[in-house]
Amino acid sequence: MKPQSITILGATGSIGLSTLDVVARHPDRYQVYAVTAARQWQSLAALAITHTARYAVIADEQYAEELRHALRDTDTTVLAGEAALAEVSKAAEVQVVMAAIVGAAGLLPTLAAVNAGKKVLLANKEALVMAGHLFMEAVAASGATLLPIDSEHNAIFQCLPERYTSTVGAGVSKILLTASGGPFRTWEFDALAAVTPAQACAHPNWSMGRKISVDSATMMNKGLELIEACWLFRTTAVHVEVVIHPQSVIHSMVQYVDGSVLAQMGNPDMRTPIAHALAWPERIDSGVPPLDLIATAKLDFEAPDMTRFPCLRLAYEAAQNGAAPTVLNAANEVAVDAFLSEKLPFSGIARICEQVLQQVQHAEPVSIDEVLAVDAMARERAEHLLQGS
Numbered sequence: 027m028k029p030q031s032i033t034i035l036g037a038t039g040s041i042g043l044s045t046l047d048v049v050a051r052h053p054d055r056y057q058v059y060a061v062t063a064a065r066q067w068q069s070l071a072a073l074a075i076t077h078t079a080r081y082a083v084i085a086d087e088q089y090a091e092e093l094r095h096a097l098r099d100t101d102t103t104v105l106a107g108e109a110a111l112a113e114v115s116k117a118a119e120v121q122v123v124m125a126a127i128v129g130a131a132g133l134l135p136t137l138a139a140v141n142a143g144k145k146v147l148l149a150n151k152e153a154l155v156m157a158g159h160l161f162m163e164a165v166a167a168s169g170a171t172l173l174p175i176d177s178e179h180n181a182i183f184q185c186l187p188e189r190y191t192s193t194v195g196a197g198v199s200k201i202l203l204t205a206s207g208g209p210f211r212t213w214e215f216d217a218l219a220a221v222t223p224a225q226a227c228a229h230p231n232w233s234m235g236r237k238i239s240v241d242s243a244t245m246m247n248k249g250l251e252l253i254e255a256c257w258l259f260r261t262t263a264v265h266v267e268v269v270i271h272p273q274s275v276i277h278s279m280v281q282y283v284d285g286s287v288l289a290q291m292g293n294p295d296m297r298t299p300i301a302h303a304l305a306w307p308e309r310i311d312s313g314v315p316p317l318d319l320i321a322t323a324k325l326d327f328e329a330p331d332m333t334r335f336p337c338l339r340l341a342y343e344a345a346q347n348g349a350a351p352t353v354l355n356a357a358n359e360v361a362v363d364a365f366l367s368e369k370l371p372f373s374g375i376a377r378i379c380e381q382v383l384q385q386v387q388h389a390e391p392v393s394i395d396e397v398l399a400v401d402a403m404a405r406e407r408a409e410h411l412l413q414g415s
């Protein structure tokens with residue numbers, strides 16, 4: 027069989043690199059069509075050479091010349107700018123697109139892949155959170171195959187019944203979305219005010235990009251994942267229960283009406299969900315060592331504390347509530363950026379999100395242009411509040 031061609035959006039990031047690791051283990055199955063990045067042109071050039079990519083796309087056009095120079099003696103064609111991200115996502119030669127750009131910047135290139143009916147491996151949860159309804163409508167209209175990469179959603183996908191359509195009538199009573207609790211799980215609320223970006227980015231179990239690491243620390247990640255689960259699995263927030271599980275060995279569970287609970291387990295390494303989605307419905311080696319249950323020894327569970335972690339409460343309130351998910355996502359991106367550049371204390375992230383949600387209220391967007399307009403409005407509000415804080 028001819029290898030499938032894959033475009034990796036966000037190739038220089040944590041998910042991008044894990045994807046390339048799995049892909050390189052199976053040259054008979056996959057070949058790299060395009061790799062993309064925002065600014066890291068040197069890493070992108072190295073990846074394009076190692077994986078003999080046909081295209082290397084740099085979103086920020088100011089680095090295009092350096093990238094072209096670095097790849098001048100290769101067969102890789104360099105493209106630049108946001109529109110080029112969509113071009114390599116929808117190209118006729120491409121069968122699979124890994125959507126691993128961080129944040130709202132991933133929405134349009136991911137939608138380009140969806141609209142072209144590709145097999146889309148979705149890591150970029152923010153795209154689904156900000157435009158859930160329209161995104162899922164586009165999947166249905168184009169016949170794209172959407173497979174979850176987020177470890178929890180990939181686990182839930184693996185635990186759902188084969189003929190699942192929605193939580194209503196499928197024998198499923200609840201989705202149990204596990205959360206590690208992040209680096210500050212046991213910290214007192216008052217101590218959270220002074221935490222540094224380095225402390226927030228030191229996730230106890232996963233090695234990830236900085237934005238998602240901060241989201242895990244505030245538990246906004248779990249909030250975004252709650253909204254992501256509602257769209258992916260056609261359910262509502264009341265059917266999704268967040269369970270703190272500090273070891274991150276169970277990646278999530280599905281509870282059935284007969285009392286059964288199915289769990290997907292494994293070492294905390296994103297190459298497992300990536301390999302699962304790449305090969306689905308088959309299975310391939312991911313390079314992840316087998317789980318050693320004796321060494322793991324303990325699996326603990328506890329309830330989330332929404333007083334110490336108000337971002338989770340905000341997401342429960344925003345889920346499927348008009349434009350609130352779009353507003354929440356945008357405000358969070360601005361606030362996390364400000365925290366990472368030491369312009370906002372850690373506890374300010376939840377405060378900014380809550381204030382923006384109160385100040386920007388809007389009906390659910392009916393077009394992607396409207397999503398982008400609401401996103402821009404929320405960002406402007408968040409920036410304004412930051413200046414006054």
Ligand SMILES: NC(=O)C1=CN([C@@H]2O[C@H](COP(=O)(O)OP(=O)(O)OC[C@H]3O[C@@H](n4cnc5c(N)ncnc54)[C@H](OP(=O)(O)O)[C@@H]3O)[C@@H](O)[C@H]2O)C=CC1
Nearest residue numbers: 036038039040041063064065066127128131149150234235
């Ligand atoms: N890391 C993980 O384990 C998990 C991640 N996810 C999700 O996957 C996505 C990626 O996360 P992660 O890999 O950790 O993030 P990283 O920060 O490690 O990587 C982000 C990637 O996106 C690129 N990028 C950033 N901004 C833009 C932009 N404006 N336009 C185009 N490309 C851009 C970066 O390029 P450059 O290098 O040039 O900046 C980089 O390639 C996120 O949505 C995250 O929530 C979900 C589950 C687990």
Ligand SMILES: CC(=O)[C@@H](O)[C@H](O)COP(=O)(O)O
Nearest residue numbers: 176177205206207208242247
């Ligand atoms: C690997 C992955 O999917 C992350 O979203 C991870 O789950 C973050 O962990 P917590 O948000 O549970 O701390």
Ligand SMILES: [Mn+2]
Nearest residue numbers: 176177178251
């Ligand atoms: Mn996750």
